[in-house]
Amino acid sequence: MRTIKLIIQYDGTAYCGWQEQPNGPSIQETVELALAKILGQRVRVQSSGRTDAGVHALAMPAVFKTESGIPLKAFVDGVNSHLPDDIAIQSAEEVPECFRIIGGAVAKTYRYTVYNHHVRSPLCRRTSWHVRQTLDLAKMREAARHFIGEHDFSAFKGRNCSAVTSIRRIDEVNIQRNGHLITIDVTGGGFLKNMVRIMAGTLVDIGRHRFEPEHIVLLFEQPERRLGGVTAPAQGLYLLNVQYPAENHSEY
Amino acid sequence: MRTIKLIIQYDGTAYCGWQEQPNGPSIQETVELALAKILGQRVRVQSSGRTDAGVHALAMPAVFKTESGIPLKAFVDGVNSHLPDDIAIQSAEEVPECFRIIGGAVAKTYRYTVYNHHVRSPLCRRTSWHVRQTLDLAKMREAARHFIGEHDFSAFKGRNCSAVTSIRRIDEVNIQRNGHLITIDVTGGGFLKNMVRIMAGTLVDIGRHRFEPEHIVLLFEQPERRLGGVTAPAQGLYLLNVQYPAENHSEY
CATH class of the missing domain: 3.30.70.580 (Pseudouridine synthase I, catalytic domain, N-terminal subdomain)
Incomplete structure (x- = not known):
C-alpha cells in the first residue's frame, strides 16, 4: 500500500x-x-x-x-x-x-489580507477584507507581540469549535503594509476553528482604536469570546504553508 | 458646466x-x-x-x-x-x-502578468497567463530593450485596429520575476489595439526560445502581424496608470 x-x-x-x-x-x-x-x-x-x-x-x-x-x-x-x-x-x-x-505537522502559517482604503477595490475584493478607516499599524504590531507563546485561545475560537483543548502555541505574527494592502502572517503549532480570523479581527479593532494593544492580554486572562474583536470575513484568509519534519522522498 | x-x-x-x-x-x-x-x-x-x-x-x-x-x-x-x-x-x-x-495624456503604463510554473495556479487564474515552460528572462530582457524608442508597431496590432498611424513611442519595458509570477511593465505614449498583448506574447515566445531577441528588430523592419508572436490572453493585462501633466484641482 x-x-x-x-x-x-x-x-x-x-x-x-x-x-x-x-x-x-x-x-x-x-x-x-x-x-x-x-x-x-x-x-x-x-x-x-x-x-x-x-x-x-x-x-x-x-x-x-x-x-x-x-x-x-x-x-x-x-x-x-x-x-x-x-x-x-x-x-x-x-x-x-x-x-x-x-x-505530524510542526507549524502552520496563515495569511490574512486587509484592503485598507476609504474606497473599495474591485481587483482585491475576492482576496481581502475591505476596511475603510486607516489602521494604526504601530498599535497592531504592539498587540501582535502578546500573541507569541502558549496561551488559552478560548476568546479566539468559533462557537461550534470541537477541539479538546484551547491551548495553542503562536510562534510569529508579522504585519506588513504594501500600498493599501496589509498582510497579517501568523505561524503557530495549530489553530482552533475561526482562530486566525478572530485574531485578525481583534488586531483590526485595535488598529482602529476600538481596543488598546493590552486587550490581548486581558483576553488570555478572561478567555470569553464576547470580549474579543470581530471575526474577519473568510475571503481574506489563506493557508500559506504547513511544515513537516524534513524527509527525503521522490516527488513530482 | x-x-x-x-x-x-x-x-x-x-x-x-x-x-x-x-x-x-x-x-x-x-x-x-x-x-x-x-x-x-x-x-x-x-x-x-x-x-x-x-x-x-x-x-x-x-x-x-x-x-x-x-x-x-x-x-x-x-x-x-x-x-x-x-x-x-x-x-x-x-x-x-x-x-x-x-x-492630453503624457504616458500610459500597462502590466502584463505571466504565471510561469509547470502546474496551473487556481489563485492566479483570473489575473495571469499560465505558461508551463520555464521562461528565459535574460533573453526576454535583451529583447525588451529593442522596443524602446519610436517604431512602426504594425506587427503588434490587432486585425481590426482603426488607428491612423502605427508609429508609437515606448519609454520603458521592465520585466521582473517574483516566485512563479513574471510581470512585464510597459510604459509608452500610446498603444494600438492588442499592442501590449502582442508585445507580451512575442516576449514570451522569445523566453521559450521560439524566436531570438533580435526578432523584435526584424518585426520593425518587416512590420507584418503574421511574423510576430502570439497574442497573450486578456486576463493577464492591467492598465496600471495614465499620466497627465501635473495640475492643481480639488479632489476627493
Whole structure:
C-alpha cells in the first residue's frame, strides 16, 4: 500500500470549505472525485486541517492511500485535468506509511489580507477584507507581540469549535503594509476553528482604536469570546504553508 | 458646466471591454448608468482609452460634463453604491473645461502578468497567463530593450485596429520575476489595439526560445502581424496608470 502526499492549491470562494457539508460542494469531495477518475475507485483524502467556507489555500497538504502503481505525475497532471479551474494539485510525493498528516505537522502559517482604503477595490475584493478607516499599524504590531507563546485561545475560537483543548502555541505574527494592502502572517503549532480570523479581527479593532494593544492580554486572562474583536470575513484568509519534519522522498 | 475626471478600477472578467458592444455589458455603460442614479440623467463618460474584453484596470481615467453642483464625494461614494462589486470609482476631481482625456495624456503604463510554473495556479487564474515552460528572462530582457524608442508597431496590432498611424513611442519595458509570477511593465505614449498583448506574447515566445531577441528588430523592419508572436490572453493585462501633466484641482 502506498501513501501519497499531495499539495493542493484552491480558491475557496465557491466551496463550503475543505470538509464535506450538506450545503454545497467541498474541496475534499471535489478532489476525491477527480482522483477517482485516475484510480478507478474513490479513496479518502485526508487534509492537514479544515478550512472554512470561502477560505483559500496556497498549499494545503493532504494524503491518501492506494494500491495503484501509477506514477506520481498522474496524481498532479492527470488529476488536474479532472479538477475545476479553482482547484489544482501542485505536487505529489510518496511518504512512509507512518506519516501523520495531522499530528505530524510542526507549524502552520496563515495569511490574512486587509484592503485598507476609504474606497473599495474591485481587483482585491475576492482576496481581502475591505476596511475603510486607516489602521494604526504601530498599535497592531504592539498587540501582535502578546500573541507569541502558549496561551488559552478560548476568546479566539468559533462557537461550534470541537477541539479538546484551547491551548495553542503562536510562534510569529508579522504585519506588513504594501500600498493599501496589509498582510497579517501568523505561524503557530495549530489553530482552533475561526482562530486566525478572530485574531485578525481583534488586531483590526485595535488598529482602529476600538481596543488598546493590552486587550490581548486581558483576553488570555478572561478567555470569553464576547470580549474579543470581530471575526474577519473568510475571503481574506489563506493557508500559506504547513511544515513537516524534513524527509527525503521522490516527488513530482 | 463642470468637467469631472474620475479614476476607475475594474475587474474586466465579466465585461465586453470599456466600450459598449452588442455582445455583453461594457464598463462604460455600467458606469454611466450608476452615474445617472446620482445625476438624475445619463451623461457620456469618455475614457483615456479602450480596454479589450476581459482586461482589467487599476486606474482608468475618464471624464464627464455636468451642470450639477453636487460635491465630488458623491461621484465616488455615491456612484460606488450603485456600481457592482467588480467596478469602483477611486477618486473624482474637477478639471478645466479644456482638459483633454485622450490627447492630453503624457504616458500610459500597462502590466502584463505571466504565471510561469509547470502546474496551473487556481489563485492566479483570473489575473495571469499560465505558461508551463520555464521562461528565459535574460533573453526576454535583451529583447525588451529593442522596443524602446519610436517604431512602426504594425506587427503588434490587432486585425481590426482603426488607428491612423502605427508609429508609437515606448519609454520603458521592465520585466521582473517574483516566485512563479513574471510581470512585464510597459510604459509608452500610446498603444494600438492588442499592442501590449502582442508585445507580451512575442516576449514570451522569445523566453521559450521560439524566436531570438533580435526578432523584435526584424518585426520593425518587416512590420507584418503574421511574423510576430502570439497574442497573450486578456486576463493577464492591467492598465496600471495614465499620466497627465501635473495640475492643481480639488479632489476627493
